[in-house]
Amino acid sequence: MNSHAKMWDLICGSIRDHGCGEVNGPGGTPFEELPDSWVRPICGADRSQFKRVV
Numbered sequence: 001m002n003s004h005a006k007m008w009d010l011i012c013g014s015i016r017d018h019g020c021g022e023v024n025g026p027g028g029t030p031f032e033e034l035p036d037s038w039v040r041p042i043c044g045a046d047r048s049q050f051k052r053v054v
Helices: none
Strands: 006-009 050-053
């Protein structure tokens, strides 16, 4: 997967851009490098609830 790809959050509909920080993760962390236990603090979506934006 392209580490610069933006990921669409299927729960809340927002886009996770790895260049932007998350509350519980540093900015610049590519999606595929987030731990399996990661959940998005905004809506609780886990990694399986994201799709790559083409």
